[in-house]
Amino acid sequence: MQVIRTIHDLRAQVRNFRRGSDALVGFVPTMGFLHEGHMSLLKAAKEQCSLVILSIFVNPLQFGPNEDFDRYPRNEKRDLELAEAAGADFVFMPDVKEMYPSEVRTTVSVTKLTDRLCGASRPGHFDGVATVVSKLFHIVQPDKAFFGLKDAQQVAVITQMVQDLNIPVEIVPCPTLRESDGLAMSSRNVYLQEEERRQALVLSQALNKAKEAVLDRSIVTSEALTALIRNHIQTAPLAVIDYVEVLQFPSLQPFESTHSMVNDSLIAAVAVKFGKTRLIDNLILSVRK
Amino acid sequence: MQVIRTIHDLRAQVRNFRRGSDALVGFVPTMGFLHEGHMSLLKAAKEQCSLVILSIFVNPLQFGPNEDFDRYPRNEKRDLELAEAAGADFVFMPDVKEMYPSEVRTTVSVTKLTDRLCGASRPGHFDGVATVVSKLFHIVQPDKAFFGLKDAQQVAVITQMVQDLNIPVEIVPCPTLRESDGLAMSSRNVYLQEEERRQALVLSQALNKAKEAVLDRSIVTSEALTALIRNHIQTAPLAVIDYVEVLQFPSLQPFESTHSMVNDSLIAAVAVKFGKTRLIDNLILSVRK
Known part of the structure; x- marks a missing residue:
């Protein structure tokens, strides 16, 4: 498993893999602090694709000013062990400067699906999600991307974005994993x-x-x-x-x-x-x- | 030269060209009614790329309610003759239903660059431009895209969008062509x-x-x-x-x-x-x- 921190290196690796191969590239975008829910996404990607790329990026754009960006849990060492155990080929871990080198002037917005649920209580959240996922799709250029239905509205928003903007990625929604007593993993x-x-x-x-x-x-x-x-x-x-x-x-x-x-x-x-x-x-x- | 009207067919043709080849794909997006300005874009594309794709699509999303969408000049037959003469390999001519099969819920917006000039006098215009160009880039997946500096603000907006969203396309700005007396071609x-x-x-x-x-x-x-x-x-x-x-x-x-x-x-x-x-x-x- 390779840990890759720059967009340039990730693109070079993916280009290298794709050269002369029609094998599928699977992508699991996450904010890290991996749990069994993420493991199940990696497992699905592994079953359906030849190359599996996990990204770990806590995206500041999708957190509101009074939300938990700063204290969002992070554990790089443990994440890498889990990713390796789950069979990820590349782990893409850019820092904030790599993803947002200058002021962000371009926003991807999805209307209608975002005026309820978390969209209503977290204004701007789904613009931040759609924008970063669009960036990640352009960087990784996967054939399939795997998302957990725990964030069902996120899945709906991204599916709509991919359809509306003709982004050539298949969105694969995966079931929510739960603790033995029923609590959704998060x-x-x-x-x-x-x-x-x-x-x-x-x-x-x-x-x-x-x-x-x-x-x-x-x-x-x-x-x-x-x-x-x-x-x-x-x-x-x-x-x-x-x-x-x-x-x-x-x-x-x-x-x-x-x-x-x-x-x-x-x-x-x-x-x-x-x-x-x-x-x-x-x-x-x-x-x- | 092939005339292609569906996203599915265009993708299949581009995939076929790219199979086993590293040759560059050049893209010239237009609204048709071609003039020498467009010809110069095709010429630049031809010089720099092995496959040249011209798109002709009068994009309703970038016209305001009182603007000239309905009477915008169209001449498909003449456009195809000119495109062929200029050496285009594929002409992508989707209809509105093909590009917008259902209500558009996703918008790409570029701020800062769009609050002056045409952005101020044509509200929503550059959202329409950014959104359709992002769609076309996802459909065509070119290595390079050629734009005329006659629409300098458009070039600035698209360059910013490509940079912010990490879209893997190189934007090539080309000089404005003028009639012999100086009028910019349009x-x-x-x-x-x-x-x-x-x-x-x-x-x-x-x-x-x-x-x-x-x-x-x-x-x-x-x-x-x-x-x-x-x-x-x-x-x-x-x-x-x-x-x-x-x-x-x-x-x-x-x-x-x-x-x-x-x-x-x-x-x-x-x-x-x-x-x-x-x-x-x-x-x-x-x-x-």
Whole structure:
């Protein structure tokens, strides 16, 4: 496994690999502090592609002024061990100066999909995501890129961007990985105090209740589904809700009732703070007649 | 020469050309109604690249609601004859549905460079330009792309976009071509009535006066240079000035005086309406000690 820190070197290596080969290049962009969720993305990339490139870059552009850019967890040594174990061929670890050598004047924005959920509570976040992912796609030029559905809105935004701008990359969404008790894996889980960690279970529990209610059709309105999730989360005294929303998936548009839906998908998504730690989670809900 | 109308076919042809070859692909994006200016871009592409792709697409996204999208001149048959004569290998002519199959939700925006000149008088214009050029670059994936300096602000915006987003394309700016009497070549010149065409000469005349005044240092302030250009243009009774600006080049930032400049470049740029026809022109002015 090679660790590469400059755009120039990465491009040279990829060009070298592609010379005279039609083998696929797979790309897993991350912010590091790797966990089993990232490992599962690398595994999928390894299965589908001949060359697997992992990037680790904590992108300042997607953090708001009062967010956790500075204290976002980093552990380069451990990340490299995990990446090697997972079979990554190249790890691209640029510093901020390498990615943003001068003032950023160009922004990629995706509308419609970004005015709800995390887009509403983190203004500018998805512009930062779309811009850096577009940069990384231009640098790496992969055939396929692997993203976790834990960040479902991010997957929707990037899929839309790739389609609208004709970026020649296939987006492969991969399932959320969970701890044995149901907590969605996240680099930010490390922030949680013991009692916060215990109470954070209400997120996956609440989403599962909504999933069952949609499946057995005991609840059909968006409003009642949202209330169900919200009420369950509020059984945790430390939980401070940022948002709870149930939307159509993948359009992320609101709906009133599942009454007339046939084989549709919804997404139930939540963002909740425990102390200083903001957690997100979501579940895709299938509506069947 | 092959005429290609779909993204799928163009990609297949380019992939086929690139297979096992390191030869360069050159790209000349246009809105058609070709003139000698475009021919000179094709000639430069031909000299520097093995495969030359011309695109002809009148991009609705870069026209404002009251602009000339509908009446923009088109002549497919003549364009194809000229392209063939100039040695283009592929002409990519997608229709609007092919480029924008559904509502456009993704926008590429370049700030700072776009708040003056045509960016100020045509709001949204450069978002439309940056977005479509980014799409075309992703579709064609050229090594080099050729743009005329007649649209100097466009060249600045695209160069900035390519740099900021790490798009792997080299931008090659090419000199403005002029009619024998000095009028900058433009597809829109065909709109001009005889008397308008005669009076339109004041544009290049005024810019040349400014160039001389900067060279011989008879004028040093931005304000006086602008006045010089403005006054000369106003000798044409039919001229209605949209803007006259002298800025630093390529930063497009204002300046007060050339007094302390050493080997710097300025751009004098104008947009003037003659009847319904809006013409632009510019000249790069060299400041020497």
